Amino acid sequence: MEGVDHLAHERNKSEFDVDAMKIVWAGSPHAFDVSDRISKLVASDPGFRKDNRSTLSRKELFKNTLRKAAYAWKTIVDLRLSEEEAAKLRFYVDEPAFTDLHWGMFIPAIKGQGTEEQQQKWLPLAYKMQIIGCYAQTELGHGSNVQGLETTATFDPQTDEFIIHSPTLTSSKWWPGGLGKVATHAIAYARLIVGGREHGVNGFIVQLRSLEDHSPLLGITVGDIGMKFGNGAYNTMDNGVLRFDHVRIPRNQMLMRVSQVTCEGKYKQSDVPRQLVYGTMVYVRQTIVADASCALSRAVCIATRYSAVRRQFGSQNGGPETQVIDYKTQQSRLFPLLASAYAFRFIGEWLKWLYADVTQRLQANDFSTLPEAHACTAGLKSLTTTATADGIEECRKLCGGHGYLCSSGLPELFAVYVPACTYEGDNTVLLLQVARFLMKTVSQLGSSKKPVGTIAYMTRVEHLMQCRCGVQRGFAELSVDLVEAAVAHCQLIVVSKFIEKLQQEIPGKGVKQQLEVLCNIYALFLLHKHQGDFLSTGCITPKHAALANDELRSLYSQVRPNAIALVDAFNYTDHYLGSILGCYDGNVYPKLYEAAWKDPLNESVVPDGYHQYIRPLLKQEIRTARL
Numbered sequence: 001m002e003g004v005d006h007l008a009h010e011r012n013k014s015e016f017d018v019d020a021m022k023i024v025w026a027g028s029p030h031a032f033d034v035s036d037r038i039s040k041l042v043a044s045d046p047g048f049r050k051d052n053r054s055t056l057s058r059k060e061l062f063k064n065t066l067r068k069a070a071y072a073w074k075t076i077v078d079l080r081l082s083e084e085e086a087a088k089l090r091f092y093v094d095e096p097a098f099t100d101l102h103w104g105m106f107i108p109a110i111k112g113q114g115t116e117e118q119q120q121k122w123l124p125l126a127y128k129m130q131i132i133g134c135y136a137q138t139e140l141g142h143g144s145n146v147q148g149l150e151t152t153a154t155f156d157p158q159t160d161e162f163i164i165h166s167p168t169l170t171s172s173k174w175w176p177g178g179l180g181k182v183a184t185h186a187i188a189y190a191r192l193i194v195g196g197r198e199h200g201v202n203g204f205i206v207q208l209r210s211l212e213d214h215s216p217l218l219g220i221t222v223g224d225i226g227m228k229f230g231n232g233a234y235n236t237m238d239n240g241v242l243r244f245d246h247v248r249i250p251r252n253q254m255l256m257r258v259s260q261v262t263c264e265g266k267y268k269q270s271d272v273p274r275q276l277v278y279g280t281m282v283y284v285r286q287t288i289v290a291d292a293s294c295a296l297s298r299a300v301c302i303a304t305r306y307s308a309v310r311r312q313f314g315s316q317n318g319g320p321e322t323q324v325i326d327y328k329t330q331q332s333r334l335f336p337l338l339a340s341a342y343a344f345r346f347i348g349e350w351l352k353w354l355y356a357d358v359t360q361r362l363q364a365n366d367f368s369t370l371p372e373a374h375a376c377t378a379g380l381k382s383l384t385t386t387a388t389a390d391g392i393e394e395c396r397k398l399c400g401g402h403g404y405l406c407s408s409g410l411p412e413l414f415a416v417y418v419p420a421c422t423y424e425g426d427n428t429v430l431l432l433q434v435a436r437f438l439m440k441t442v443s444q445l446g447s448s449k450k451p452v453g454t455i456a457y458m459t460r461v462e463h464l465m466q467c468r469c470g471v472q473r474g475f476a477e478l479s480v481d482l483v484e485a486a487v488a489h490c491q492l493i494v495v496s497k498f499i500e501k502l503q504q505e506i507p508g509k510g511v512k513q514q515l516e517v518l519c520n521i522y523a524l525f526l527l528h529k530h531q532g533d534f535l536s537t538g539c540i541t542p543k544h545a546a547l548a549n550d551e552l553r554s555l556y557s558q559v560r561p562n563a564i565a566l567v568d569a570f571n572y573t574d575h576y577l578g579s580i581l582g583c584y585d586g587n588v589y590p591k592l593y594e595a596a597w598k599d600p601l602n603e604s605v606v607p608d609g610y611h612q613y614i615r616p617l618l619k620q621e622i623r624t625a626r627l
């Protein structure tokens, strides 16, 4: 029945202060207030409805996304929302759109790689959305290998301009979000050529479309790259293709914080690492880690609530069947994902601190922690997105057949989320960067340069270096093992930062105790999953492994009465979850049944095509082939 909380009996089992946990999850009382207020604002506004996405054609879907983006912007302006509130509103609108790249990459690129003068010119236009930007780095032929990009930017001292050109088909920009149909400007990455000499890849601000009639400017060929995975999903985003035919831009539209070109045609490299040109990617990778905790927690919330609602087998003397959340196999699949959602939340908080710290250091020309920041953002982006994509799929399976319905919210969540394993850096390529960082650290062991921070533990591997085999097999030859070492390194960071979080003051009855249980589940689940490595290297004995498995079972029993409360703590509205299986009141079956009849296919009792195709079949009016 509507209005009845079918999960009340579960919520009454909770052993901790859920409201206090909501503050922990949000990060602070202020963050909770903003999140709570904005999520309810979005949920209550029919202008942000999203339950019809799967029935729209690509063009209808995209036009609807443009409408929503404009509506969101009007809401932000009318309500005078702060930057924080506006970001939260775009988050809860929950639809990949050109605005993600405008706010998430175009503006950060100008802030990170533009000079003060360039920031003063372009940021006000971007903040007022008087221009709409995208981040055009990837090309048809190159994405991972940035140094392989082929687009050229040739300086013309006669006119004090750069000539941006796509010399080959494979140099076509390909994938940039927002590029296909909306962006008026791009940060285009191209090989800088001055006086016939190449100076690597740099960013250039290029106008693509007229601000009067939105038509592509002279020399610009631009469009959408076509349908992507899933129906709705990321097809709300106009990922685009772009070719330049000798497009001229003023010299002052090369982002010049890292390198400069003077009007005399002199190239100057600032005394900063060339890799600062990659700074925007480092920034986005750390935001993607926080996104992972959001996406995984959404899937876990749906699967946990539904696992408490769903009953299957186990009826005693006509009594109720067993809740599937009580099966140990369901717990062993679900609870590590619940623990991971919390673990990724806290590692996301730490990574945000690390990024802010390295940014502050860079302003003082202190580059000492840049390598660690690169390795951590790359590795943790890889680790958390892989685990989250796999976790969303596991949550779908945890919901049985109904998990495969669009009304469960899980297929759409999966389809929108999975490109995170690829964009902002293919996950394997990023792990190889971590492996390179670890090998460089190992090569420096024994020198005066002592490993600190997240690699401090590596002093303990020093003895390995002294007995290492004489033959140094190539990095490429060992890359599979090195990638595994990179994952282990990142998992260690996640566990250690979860433990550090527990050292903090955490208010609320039973809250810290619950987080300790989740931290232990996260760590012991990893130990169980990789116990072969731990045993073969002598890190643990078989007895330790058995004890760990026993403890894991005990921990699952401790989580069980608190599971619903732990997902309530995410404080997601039913609108944001977009899932009948995950609805707050657990009133699943009536909602599933009602939703089925809303499908367009049920608009008529007799389906289109019956008279043309089925009736002749049934009436044997179709000449059957001679048997």
Ligand SMILES: CCCCCCCCCC/C=C\CCCCCC(=O)SCCNC(=O)CCNC(=O)[C@H](O)C(C)(C)COP(=O)(O)OP(=O)(O)OC[C@H]1O[C@@H](n2cnc3c(N)ncnc32)[C@H](O)[C@@H]1OP(=O)(O)O
Pocket (backbone or CB within 6 Å): 094, 095, 096, 097, 100, 101, 104, 135, 137, 138, 143, 144, 145, 146, 147, 177, 275, 276, 278, 279, 281, 282, 284, 291, 294, 295, 370, 371, 374, 413, 416, 417, 422, 423, 424, 425, 426, 429, 433, 436, 437, 440
């Ligand atoms: C429902 C869930 C929510 C959904 C809601 C909707 C969400 C949707 C919206 C999401 C919003 C945005 C999504 C993002 C969109 C995606 C945008 C993109 O994809 S932009 C393009 C991203 N592309 C990449 O990431 C390319 C990856 N490749 C690289 O980064 C580089 O090519 C490389 C690092 C792999 C190699 O670079 P290279 O120059 O060749 O360097 P070397 O490997 O030779 O290393 C030399 C040296 O440099 C150091 N290094 C490398 N990179 C960095 C860096 N970034 N910072 C600092 N240092 C760096 C490296 O460690 C080496 O150091 P040594 O000391 O010499 O070892």
Ligand SMILES: Cc1cc2nc3c(=O)[nH]c(=O)nc-3n(C[C@H](O)[C@H](O)[C@H](O)COP(=O)(O)OP(=O)(O)OC[C@H]3O[C@@H](n4cnc5c(N)ncnc54)[C@H](O)[C@@H]3O)c2cc1C
Pocket (backbone or CB within 6 Å): 101, 135, 136, 137, 138, 141, 142, 143, 144, 145, 174, 175, 176, 177, 234, 239, 419, 422, 423, 424, 425, 426, 427, 428, 429, 432
């Ligand atoms: C939804 C989506 C949105 C995107 N948005 C943008 C955007 O806004 N702007 C933008 O510029 N780009 C964007 N991209 C592009 C994205 O950044 C690239 O696709 C990504 O960096 C991966 O590069 P790639 O496609 O070249 O993969 P590849 O590198 O071609 O990957 C193919 C395979 O090769 C392997 N591989 C590659 N190099 C190595 C190596 N050295 N060693 C071992 N294995 C290797 C990879 O692991 C992978 O298995 C987007 C992509 C997607 C899917």
